[in-house]
Amino acid sequence: GQNIDQPTEMTATEGAIVQINCTYQTSGFNGLFWYQQHAGEAPTFLSYNVLDGLEEKGRFSSFLSRSKGYSYLLLKELQMKDSASYLCAVRDSNYQLIWGAGTKLIIKP
Amino acid sequence: ETGVTQTPRHLVMGMTNKKSLKCEQHLGHNAMYWYKQSAKKPLELMFVYSLEERVENNSVPSRFSPECPNSSHLFLHLHTLQPEDSALYLCASSQDPGGSGANVLTFGAGSRLTVL
Secondary structure, three states, rough: OOEEEEOOEEEEEOOOEEEEEEEEEEEOOHHHHHHHHOOOOOOOEEEEOOOEEEEEEEEEEEEEOOOOOEEEEEOOOHHHHHHHHEEEEOOOOOOOOOOOOOEEEEEEE | OOOOOEOOEEEOOOOOEEEEEEEEEEOOOEEEEEEEEEOOOOOOEEEEEOOOOEEEEOOOOOOEEOOOOOOEEEEEEEEHHHHHHOOEEEEEEEEEOOOOOOOOOOOOOOOOEEOO
């Protein structure tokens, strides 16, 4: 079966750096997505990786290794507003999105 | 108004009631989706519409009935639901229903459904 694994919850300190990992086993690969979802709000798109390597976008970066079935989302200079759930999703060979259960990130002062 | 708008934001219904969830997108997208989000579970795709035609129905019980009257509006009609159907129902839209490129989903804030 197809599976996306990510930690259920993580805690980090304001101003620090945190890395949220995502591993996947899917039928083929056509891109990996990260979305952010604040409590009670819509998920919003953060990043898209289809080739190996690091994509940087301000304080957020996303890394992909297709051979290892692995990605991470790196958040730098953490702010309280970064407290949210982070959803990893992989598009398989049929262009279906397979979702992880999300990682709840708690930022402490 | 821009983005994806869902109404109502909260809904409580009995198992014998009939209600509808509404979704509207103002992005000019061609595809619209219904997802179910339960606590600590992955998003579950329920239905996909492309240019008002249903292109996917992921074995969803018949007590959920989608309707897409035009490319901007999507409904989810609910009847004789079960308590386990309590969840957040998210609507999303994208430029295309699949295909290459990022094809990013834009989500609404969801309708929180409680079935008593």
